Amino acid sequence: MTDIALDHGAAHDDHAHHDADHKPGFFVRWFMSTNHKDIGTLYLIFAIIAGIIGGGISGMMRLELAHPGLQYLGAWYEFLHGPGKFDDATEFWNVLITAHGLIMVFFMVMPAMIGGFGNWFVPIMIGAPDMAFPRMNNISFWLLIPSFSLLLASPFFGGAGTGWTVYAPLSTSGSHGPAVDMAILSLHLAGASSILGAINFITTIFNMRAPGMTLHKMPLFVWSILVTAFLLLLALPVLAAAITMLLTDRNFHTAFYDASGGGDPILYQHLFWFFGHPEVYIMILPGFGMVSQIVATFSRKPVFGYLGMAYAMVAIGVVGFIVWAHHMFTTGMSVQVKMYFTAATMVIAVPTGVKIFSWIATMWGGSMSFKTPMVWALGFIFMFTVGGVTGVVLANGGVDDFMQDTYYVVAHFHYVLSLGAVFSLFAGFYYWFPKMTGRMYNELLGQLHFWIFFIGVNVLFFPMHFLGAQGMPRRMPDYPDAQAYWNLIASWGYAIMGVGMVFFFVNIFWSMFKGEKAGDNPWGEGATTLEWTLSSPPPYHQFDTLPVIEDSHHH
C-alpha cells in the first residue's frame, strides 16, 4: 500500500484499511487502475468488444461463402477504399480471414480467459488481496489498446492478408505497404502484454497464497492459469523473435526467411508454431480450469482425481511444446521427423482423455443441477471431445497429405476453440456473473442462449468436416459449385448462432441493472472456492485479514 500513497489520485487509498469498499474516482479507477477486479472487468469488456468485431467479420465471411461466386467482397472493398479490381476484392478476403483469426485469438479468447477471469478470480481463489504487481497488471491491459488499434487500423492502410500465421515470404516480399508492419507491431504489443501478465500470475500464485493454501489445495482454475502463464512466458518470446525477424526482413533487408539470402521460409514456420502450438493450449487450459470448478459446483461433489487433473494440465503444457511441427506436415519434412511428430502429438490425447473422464467421474454419483453455467460446461465437454478426436485424425502425418489446410482442419480447430474455449468462456461468464455484478443473470435467457448457440455452431462447423473431406482448402473466397450445399448450411448455422448471441447481450444488459440481487453464494453447497465466501460483488479490497485454509477445506 505504501506505493499507492505516492500516487496523487489514490493517495487516500492509504487509509483504505478501515474502508475496504472505498473506490477512487472514475478516471483514476478505470484508467489508472491497480485493482485486479477492475482490471479484470476492463479485460472482459475489451474481450466482448473484440468478440463482437471478430464475430462480425466471421459473419461477413459466412455471407460471402453462402453461395458460390463473389457476391459482396467487391462492394465491401469499395466501401472501404473506393472502386477496386478483382484482385483487390479477393485480397480483401485475405484481410478478413487474417483479422478474424488474430482478433479471436489475441483480443478475444486470451484477454477474456487470462486477463478477465484470471485477474478476477486467481487472487481471490488463493486468498490474496490483489495481484503481485498491480501496476504491471494495468500496463498489461493498456498495452492491448494500442495493439488492437494498430490491428484495426491496418485495413485502412491496405490490410494484412497474410493469414493469422503471417507466413514468410507472403508477409515479407509478398506484402507491401505498412499494413503488415502494423499487424506485426500489434502482435509485439499483445505479446508483451501477455508476458507481463504471465509474470504477474506466476509471482502471485507462488508467493501470495493464503496460509494453508498449498499448491495441492489450489482450485483447478488457479492451476490452469499457472500452467497457462508458464506457457505464455516460454512461448511468446519465441513469437516475438520470429516476428521481429519478419520486420527486419521487410524493412531492413535482412534475409532470415529469404532463401536467396541464405535464409529459410520454413524457419519462420518452425518458430511460429513453437509458439503457436502452446498458444492453442493457452487458449483452452483456463477453460479446462473453469469447467472443473463449474462441474464440481453443480454436481455438489469435489473434483474427481484432483491431482490427476492438475498434473494432466501440466503434462499437456509440457508435451504442447514438443509437437509444433504437426502444423507443418506438408512442408517437406523428412519421414523420421513426421513419424516423431505424429507419435508425440497422439500422446496429448492421453492427459486430455484423463480430463474428460475425470469430469464425467466428478458428475458420477453427484447431485446435478442444470443451471446455465452447467449446461455450457456439459456442452463444452462433449464438443471438446468431438474436436479432440478429429485432432487425433489430424495428428497422423500420413493423413495430412490430404487433410492439411482443408476445411477439416477448420472444423477441428473451431470445435476445440469456438465450441471449446468459447463454451468455457460462456460457462465461466454465467458462473461468475452473480459474483462480479452482484446480480443474477436471467436463467431462461441463459438457457435460450445456450441451446440456440449450441445448435447454431454445430450447424455452422460440423458440415465443414464434409467440405474438408471433399478437399475444400481453407482461406478460399470462392469454391467450386459442388461445395455449395454444405457451405450454405454452414452460413445458416452462423445465422442461428447470431440469434443466440442476441439473447446473451439482452441478458447481460437486463441482468446488470434489473437482475435479482445475488447472495454471497447463489450456487449452494457445491461452490466451495473462496470467492463464494465474499460478498457479491466482492469488496474493493478483499481479505484484509487473510483467510486460513483448514485441512478440511478441500479445493
Added chain:
Amino acid sequence: MRILGLTTIALAAGLAFATPGHAQAPTQPAPTAAAPAADATLAAPGAEAAKLAKPADPTLNPDGSHKTGPKPGIGQPVDREIGLQPQVSPNGREALKFHNWVLFPLITVISLFVLALLLWVMVRYRRAANPVPSRTSHNTAIEVIWTLVPVLILVAIAVPSIRLLAHQFTPAPDNAITLKAIGNQWYWSYEYPDHGVSFDANLLKEKGQQEPGQRYRTDVDGPRLLATDNRVVVPVGVPIRLITTATDVIHSWALPAAWIKLDAVPGRLNETSFIIDTPGVYYGQCSELCGARHGYMPITVEAVSPEVFAAWVASKGGHMPEANKPSAAAPAQPGSDKADDTATPANGAGPVENVTATPATTNQAATANPGAGNH
C-alpha cells in the same frame, strides 16, 4: 527445355487455338534443338511425324478443347457428399482405408461413448434422482485404466499410421517420371525435365469473363475454379516423382484424389512420389495462402495410358528419355536440361532462378538451396 516460339506453336496443327496468350507465357525464342530421340517402343503413332512437325496433342480436339472430361464423382468435390474423395493411387487407397476403417470408426465410437456417459450421468445423477451426492473423489484403479486404455488405442493407431508414412516416403524408382511443379502468383508452371516439356497452367475463366482471344471453360474442361487451360498429363501405372518449388511465395501443390499435398517453397525443392493407376482427370487447388488469387490457381491432372503420354510428350516438342537412363533427378544434363533451367519462368527477381539443379533423390525433404549461392 524447349520453349516453343509462338510461330512454332502456330505450325502445330490444332495447337494454336489452345495456346493461351497469357502475359506470363515465356517468349524466349525456340532453341534450335533437336529431334527428340524417340524410343521405338514408347513412341506413339505420331512420333514419326514429330520429326517434321509436331504431332497433334492426343488429349486435345482439333479445336484445342480437351477431349476427356472428368468422370462424375471422382477427382473433384461432389455436392452433399460427406466422405473423403475416392482415391486413384495405391498410397491414397491405403490412407483412405486407414481413415475409413481405423480412424473414423474409432473417433465415432469414442465420441458416442463420451456422449452416452454424459447422458447417463445427467439422467441418473440429476438432483431429483440423486439428492445426496457421494463424496468419492479418488479411485486409483479407474484412473489407471482410463490412462492406459487410451495409450493402447493410440498405439493401435500409430502402427498403421507410421506404416503409411513409410509408404508415402518410399523414394521413386529410377524409371519414375519427374514432374516439377513450380508455384507462381497465381498459376502453376510445370516441367518434365527428362522429357523436355514445360508449360504453364492457368485457371480457365468462365464464358464472358475470359480475356479476348482466350478460350473459356467448358464442362469437359472441368468444374468452375478447378479447370486449367493446360493439364498435367501423366501416364497411369508409372511412378511420378513430384518435385515442388516456387518463385515468389509459398504455394502448395495438392491432388486430393491421389492423397498428395506438398508445399512449394521458394528456395527449396520438396519431393514426393505417387502412382495414379486409373485413367481420368483429377483436380486440386493451391493449398497454402499465397495472396490475392490464392483461390484461383487450380491444378488439373490427366492420367492417360503410357502410349498417349508419349504422344503427348511428342506433341509438346519433347522426347521420351532413353530406356534405362536414370531419370530426372540424376545430375543435370549439360545440353537439354540446361535449356530447362533458363526457361524456368521466374517472376521478376525471384530468389530461385536455377532451382532445377539436382534434387536429392533419397530424401523427401530435399532442402538443397542451390539458388542461394549465386547471389
